[in-house]
Amino acid sequence: MNKAEQFVKKHKLTATEIDIQTLVDSFMNEMDAGLQGRESSLMMIPTYIEASNALKPNQPVIAIDAGGTNFRTAKMYFDENMQLVTENLKNGKMPAVDEELSKEDFFKAMASFLDEYRQVSDKIGFCFSYAVEIFPNKDGKLLEWSKEVKAPEVIGEMVGKNMLEAMKTPEKKVVILNDTVATLLAGQAATAGKVYDTYIGYILGTGTNTCYIESNKKITKTPNLEPEKSQVINIESGNFGNVPRTDIDRLFDNQTKNPGRYCFEKMFAGGYFGGLLTTALKTAANEGVFTEASKTNLNRLPELTTEEANKFVCDIHTSENPLTTALVNQDDKAAAAEIIETMMERAAKLVAANLAAVILKTGKAKTTEKPVLMTIEGTTFYKLKNFREMVEKFLQKFLSGNNKRYYEIIEVKNSSLVGAAIAGIVN
Numbered sequence: 001m002n003k004a005e006q007f008v009k010k011h012k013l014t015a016t017e018i019d020i021q022t023l024v025d026s027f028m029n030e031m032d033a034g035l036q037g038r039e040s041s042l043m044m045i046p047t048y049i050e051a052s053n054a055l056k057p058n059q060p061v062i063a064i065d066a067g068g069t070n071f072r073t074a075k076m077y078f079d080e081n082m083q084l085v086t087e088n089l090k091n092g093k094m095p096a097v098d099e100e101l102s103k104e105d106f107f108k109a110m111a112s113f114l115d116e117y118r119q120v121s122d123k124i125g126f127c128f129s130y131a132v133e134i135f136p137n138k139d140g141k142l143l144e145w146s147k148e149v150k151a152p153e154v155i156g157e158m159v160g161k162n163m164l165e166a167m168k169t170p171e172k173k174v175v176i177l178n179d180t181v182a183t184l185l186a187g188q189a190a191t192a193g194k195v196y197d198t199y200i201g202y203i204l205g206t207g208t209n210t211c212y213i214e215s216n217k218k219i220t221k222t223p224n225l226e227p228e229k230s231q232v233i234n235i236e237s238g239n240f241g242n243v244p245r246t247d248i249d250r251l252f253d254n255q256t257k258n259p260g261r262y263c264f265e266k267m268f269a270g271g272y273f274g275g276l277l278t279t280a281l282k283t284a285a286n287e288g289v290f291t292e293a294s295k296t297n298l299n300r301l302p303e304l305t306t307e308e309a310n311k312f313v314c315d316i317h318t319s320e321n322p323l324t325t326a327l328v329n330q331d332d333k334a335a336a337a338e339i340i341e342t343m344m345e346r347a348a349k350l351v352a353a354n355l356a357a358v359i360l361k362t363g364k365a366k367t368t369e370k371p372v373l374m375t376i377e378g379t380t381f382y383k384l385k386n387f388r389e390m391v392e393k394f395l396q397k398f399l400s401g402n403n404k405r406y407y408e409i410i411e412v413k414n415s416s417l418v419g420a421a422i423a424g425i426v427n
Contacts, residue, residue: 002336003289009267012246013280015342015349020356020398027357028241029234035214037221041241045234046222047134048182051188051213052230053426055059057082060121061424062114065416067129068410069097073113076421082192084418088116096151103153103162111166114220117208118167124174125424126183127416128159134234138427140176146319175423180209181232182419186412187375190423192221196408197370198362201232202355206271210237215313238265252279264354268347270380274306277340283325284339290332297326306380313337313344314385341385348390351381355391356398359405360426371406377415 001011008014027042034044051115060077074089093110095101129150132140139160146152154162160174177185184201201211214233216225225231236307245253250272253259253266266272278301285295301322312323327333359365365372383387392409399405412418 002335002338003343004284004338007284007287007289008339011248011280011283012244013248013339013343013346015345015394016200016371017244017246018346018350018353020353022392023170023243023350023353023358024360024398027240027354028361030240030242031357031361034235035219035221035233041239043234043236044221044238045134045217045236046219046225047232048136048138048178048209049177049181049185049232049233049423049427050229051185051232055082055189055192055422055426059123060079060426061421062117062120062124063417063421063424064114064124064126065182065420066094066127066180067416068319069094071095071110072417073114073117074081074416074417074421075117077310078189078425084421086348086414089417094149096149096154100150100152103157104166105150106151106154107162107166110163111168113246114163114167118169120395121424122172123424124160124172125420126160126163126176126178127420127423128176129179129416132159132176132178134176138175138177138423173424175420175427177232177420177423178209178234179203179416179419180211182235182417182423183375183412183415184211184232185419185422186415187410189418190375190410190412191373194373195370196373197364197366198372200355200358200362200372200374201406202376203378203382204269204351204376204381206269207271208238208265208351208354208378208380210354210358212362214235235358237358238269238376240264240354243350247308248283249380250275251283253274253426255279264350266348268380269302270306270378272306273347273380274304274309276308277306277343278304280339280343281336282336289335289339294326294332297328301326306384309340310384313340328378344384344387345390347384348387349394352391352394352398356395356403359399359407360403363405365401365405368406371408374407374409375412375415376409377411382411 028044033040034042063076065072071092073089131143217227285298
């Protein structure tokens with residue numbers, strides 16, 4: 001056993017340390033607790049969005065996608081052949097990114113983007129990828145900002161209501177949803193005509209989250225739901241708390257802005273994985289895995305991005321990579337690659353457990369004729385070295401025997417905007 005192998009074994013960083021059945025059982029228990037209003041690391045947020053409502057042709061909607069620094073708008077509708085038509089697609093800058101805005105100025109800026117769409121429709125589908133509490137009327141109250149948006153007066157305000165007032169069109173109907181829910185709806189629309197038993201939306205990019213369709217009668221924490229109906233549940237899966245963390249995970253978590261929050265996400269999501277790998281490599285250096293020269297260089301190394309770590313193990317632009325510069329010989333480079341790839345495999349098993357738990361929780365997809373459709377978005381899932389293949393290997397092994405389930409995975413272009421349009425049309 002070489003030094004890198006000894007290191008990952010000592011710190012329990014290998015995929016073999018993850019018991020997928022135990023993790024799946026724990027995840028499902030947390031889902032149940034969240035649905036029942038008991039203490040849980042999974043918020044299980046009702047969206048009041050039904051995924052069973054039929055799409056109709058020639059019903060235009062104003063579609064909005066606000067996330068990160070972009071504010072995209074379009075007129076969208078389904079034609080007679082149920083093909084999605086997008087017209088007048090515009091890309092703007094998210095208000096209050098470059099400068100702090102008051103509540104009035106924030107919504108005035110938002111309304112200005114929508115001036116030319118006023119006559120398009122009385123329906124607006126709004127993918128708003130920030131923390132909001134959704135209400136039965138499908139409007140959402142902003143809980144907190146992220147992604148460097150600077151409009152503190154907007155926190156605690158109803159997003160849709162204030163936007164319509166700024167537009168001077170209070171009669172219009174707004175449906176607020178997040179990007180994970182939009183992804184699920186986009187996948188459903190992209191496969192119209194094919195038969196699936198149920199649908200799951202999953203995002204693994206900078207962060208991670210999962211949503212699925214749940215029967216109202218199981219959402220016992222929310223009163224007055226129609227028991228015969230169902231709705232999309234936003235799991236907020238990145239905050240799953242019952243995952244076995246190593247000393248390396250804890251060491252990295254303590255360096256983040258919010259220690260103890262979203263610990264699951266910090267083990268594999270793109271916004272954190274590079275930092276976790278940096279912590280592991282520096283720990284390995286201080287435990288004698290690398291030469292003294294490489295140890296000195298690694299300890300001076302700024303936090304790697306996930307992209308930099310991935311390019312290193314994929315041998316892409318290696319001469320420009322900070323890891324290539326820090327590691328002084330081929331043995332050290334091989335040891336670093338082994339640690340990174342081992343932790344990538346562990347990450348893939350954690351993602352497989354997340355997806356498997358949600359598939360089993362649906363109670364569906366037990367035949368090849370009616371699988372579950374998982375619409376998955378995010379560069380971390382699709383770009384990390386061999387990552388999708390590793391996830392599916394773990395998933396297929398687990399979804400066998402007594403757990404036998406069938407699934408398909410698709411990716412949908414512009415899923416946030418497409419999902420927003422669908423939500424606006426059918427809800």
